[in-house]
Amino acid sequence: MLIETQALTKQYRHQRGWLSRAEAVTAVDRVSLQLEQGMTLGLVGESGSGKSTLSRLLLGLEPATSGRILYRGEDITGWSFRRMQPLRAKMQLVFQNSFASFDPLFTVEQIVAEPLLNGPKLSAQERRNKVLELLSLVELDQRYLKRYPHELSGGQQQRVGIARALAPGPELLVCDEPFSSLDFPLRKTMLGLLLRLKRQLGLTVLFITHDLSLVSELCDRVAVMYRGQVVETLPGGQIAGTCTHPYTRQLWQAVPVQAPRYRKPRDLQMKET
Numbered sequence: 001m002l003i004e005t006q007a008l009t010k011q012y013r014h015q016r017g018w019l020s021r022a023e024a025v026t027a028v029d030r031v032s033l034q035l036e037q038g039m040t041l042g043l044v045g046e047s048g049s050g051k052s053t054l055s056r057l058l059l060g061l062e063p064a065t066s067g068r069i070l071y072r073g074e075d076i077t078g079w080s081f082r083r084m085q086p087l088r089a090k091m092q093l094v095f096q097n098s099f100a101s102f103d104p105l106f107t108v109e110q111i112v113a114e115p116l117l118n119g120p121k122l123s124a125q126e127r128r129n130k131v132l133e134l135l136s137l138v139e140l141d142q143r144y145l146k147r148y149p150h151e152l153s154g155g156q157q158q159r160v161g162i163a164r165a166l167a168p169g170p171e172l173l174v175c176d177e178p179f180s181s182l183d184f185p186l187r188k189t190m191l192g193l194l195l196r197l198k199r200q201l202g203l204t205v206l207f208i209t210h211d212l213s214l215v216s217e218l219c220d221r222v223a224v225m226y227r228g229q230v231v232e233t234l235p236g237g238q239i240a241g242t243c244t245h246p247y248t249r250q251l252w253q254a255v256p257v258q259a260p261r262y263r264k265p266r267d268l269q270m271k272e273t
């Protein structure tokens with residue numbers, strides 16, 4: 001098992017008004033999940049269901065209120081920032097909007113090379129070769145090396161974001177709505193790229209999205225979050241046939257039919273009529 005959570009819980013305190021008493025909001029509520037090495041787990045749920053909070057807990061960016069996180073069997077719950085540092089290279093995040101996370105004064109080469117500065121010492125030429133290798137992995141031509149983020153299209157920016165996340169040699173890639181700002185054909189292309197990278201590099205992927213149609217194609221398993229809880233986990237390709245929770249059925253029925261080959265599976269269409 002690469003990473004596992006046991007009854008993981010995160011509460012925030014919210015103060016509505018100046019005089020009112022602070023209330024506890026449970027963003028993640030006793031979530032137990034398992035990610036085996038090489039697996040792609042989809043995490044779906046509506047806005048505010050706790051997906052991003054769960055990913056921040058997994059990456060050690062926030063402390064959990066209770067519960068445990070195990071990485072390769074070792075309990076890493078509550079590890080300090082310093083202690084998490086070597087592990088952080090193994091767990092990388094791809095943002096929804098990579099552009100916002102780039103330094104606008106950095107070229108593509110500098111952006112992708114930045115995480116390499118924390119690893120083993122490389123000469124300038126070795127670092128450039130590594131950047132070229134990473135750009136080739138995400139299918140971005142080397143003529144973009146000296147471009148600035150604002151000179152790239154949305155898809156190219158996401159490719160740079162993925163290349164940067166791959167630079168430290170991660171085992172786990174957490175992708176938080178990575179393609180939601182792209183149009184549908186490009187989203188399909190990027191999904192294909194992610195699938196290829198996952199197979200080629202043996203990555204374990206946590207793919208966070210609102211879109212059930214995406215996860216059904218990409219993921220081995222899908223965990224459905226609702227109000228901070230994982231209400232069910234399902235095999236990726238058989239969501240329609242296996243889901244039982246009313247919230248999952250509602251989410252699946254909201255999947256738009258994009259083209260004939262993305263029509264919902266026959267079994268669900270029959271149940272709907």
Ligand SMILES: Nc1ncnc2c1ncn2[C@@H]1O[C@H](COP(=O)(O)OP(=O)(O)OP(=O)(O)O)[C@@H](O)[C@H]1O
Binds near residue numbers: 054
């Ligand atoms: N730093 C924070 N302080 C207080 N409350 C927070 C904080 N982060 C998240 N929350 C609350 O936790 C709940 C879950 O939020 P979260 O962002 O994890 O949901 P989400 O499913 O990722 O939503 P989205 O898809 O819109 O990103 C929400 O009610 C949110 O308001």
